[in-house]
């Protein structure tokens with residue numbers, strides 16, 4: 001049986017090791033040392049050429065409310081076994097740091113910091129798991145939705161996935177992320193109420209079956225709903241469903257707004273073309289054809305290639321569960337820490353895989369935009385004391401294959417990190433989800449089509465400044481020297 005608590009909090013929504021590490025920092029008096037962590041992913045999802053960032057609003061809510069409540073502390077002491085003195089310390093912990101983040105709807109790419117946390121070590125450590133949990137899922141779903149929207153283009157897409165989502169939280173926050181990525185509406189009413197997303201829906205086969213025949217069911221639906229989209233595939237789409245929808249619409253005339261029919265099984269290309277002919281011949285050329293049934297960007301592209309006459313798409317399972325890639329894989333890495341003399345020192349994690357070596361130091365991400373054509377040349381990661389906007393010419397080179405390089409001039413360098421939390425205070429006001437969606441759409445205009453195609457897109461450059469690269473090499477050398485001194489190898 002589950003236990004419920006009136007003062008439940010999200011502070012325990014973390015991995016045990018975060019609390020264990022924090023205990024050591026605290027016991028050794030290191031907990032107040034300033035630390036810098038970065039959240040980033042190494043590989044774009046779905047083989048896409050870009051990702052759409054989402055999750056900041058929930059991250060800010062989480063940081064604002066971060067505290068261990070009395071029932072959290074009692075659990076940690078009585079059930080997990082932490083000692084009284086550490087529990088007393090945990091009672092005082094709040095998030096007091098600074099957060100720099102890209103905004104929701106921003107285009108983001110591999111190996112660039114999406115969020116930078118500068119905070120006392122304990123605080124920065126304790127929040128890792130929740131931040132990754134939020135950003136990994138929401139960014140994944142916003143990106144999947146954007147891929148779908150790139151294929152669907154100006155047609156309408158509705159999110160229908162709640163019944164298949166990984167439980168309730170994923171349904172609601174996933175719907176929000178999908179809307180940021182470009183969908184028009186959702187069937188999830190709670191998400192509509194909470195975030196102001198337009199809600200939309202038709203009806204299910206159960207209604208037709210409950211009334212036994214389509215004629216009764218459509219009539220009954222129309223009695224209470226002026227806007228009607230009739231589901232026509234319960235028995236036989238072309239012999240029964242479509243003709244019955246037409247018959248009811250003709251009988252009711254102006255009393256209803258016959259918006260459309262929905263197809264949910266069978267050969268969508270064939271059925272939509274036949275249904276279109278029947279609707280046109282019956283004098284309903286503006287009535288829309290809505291389709292659903294295990295759709296994703298691949299099936300939609302294929303249906304379009306077959307000339308399917310579809311006006312509106314309902315997409316559930318494959319969007320809300322990110323069916324073809326269920327996790328993003330963003331990580332959270334420490335890049336600098338205050339030493340015992342109060343100075344900030346860079347820190348690095350070495351790996352046999354060059355792509356996995358972290359990039360040390362406090363950094364910003366700049367989007368380098370060509371002033372002539374308004375397109376982005378790539379992203380440029382620079383140390384905090386650098387400003388590429390001051391340069392006339394910028395050398396951009398691949399961070400691993402450094403011979404791949406170009407010079408850029410006549411550019412704007414836009415810092416995509418925003419200061420959103422200052423000493424624990426949230427200093428950023430979340431825009432509406434509509435504004436986030438518009439922001440995402442506007443950002444996509446910065447990209448050449450080569451980066452936006454869904455299959456084998458060009459790799460968008462994410463480069464390090466020379467100073468950043470030199471600093472990384474120096475840090476690698478220092479680690480090597482230290483190992484050699486220790487081992488003689």
Ligand SMILES: Nc1ncnc2c1ncn2[C@@H]1O[C@H](COP(=O)(O)OP(=O)(O)OP(=O)(O)O)[C@@H](O)[C@H]1O
Pocket residue numbers: 264265266267268269270292293294295299302303306
């Ligand atoms: N013309 C088409 N070309 C390619 N894929 C299609 C076409 N028509 C439908 N599909 C897709 O094929 C799959 C068909 O799945 P399935 O066989 O489970 O559906 P169904 O039998 O028609 O319907 P249901 O089982 O829901 O009654 C769905 O993912 C659907 O979107």
Ligand SMILES: O=P(O)(O)OC[C@H]1O[C@H](OP(=O)(O)OP(=O)(O)O)[C@H](O)[C@@H]1O
Pocket residue numbers: 160161163164264292293294295314315316317318
């Ligand atoms: O197919 P999705 O993209 O997940 O979209 C949501 C689906 O949910 C509904 O039916 P449900 O799947 O519950 O039943 P059905 O397959 O028997 O129609 C609806 O008819 C869609 O087909």
Ligand SMILES: O=C(O)c1cccnc1
Pocket residue numbers: 160161187200201202203204262292314316
């Ligand atoms: O409104 C609909 O047609 C709908 C909603 C959720 C899932 N499938 C269909």
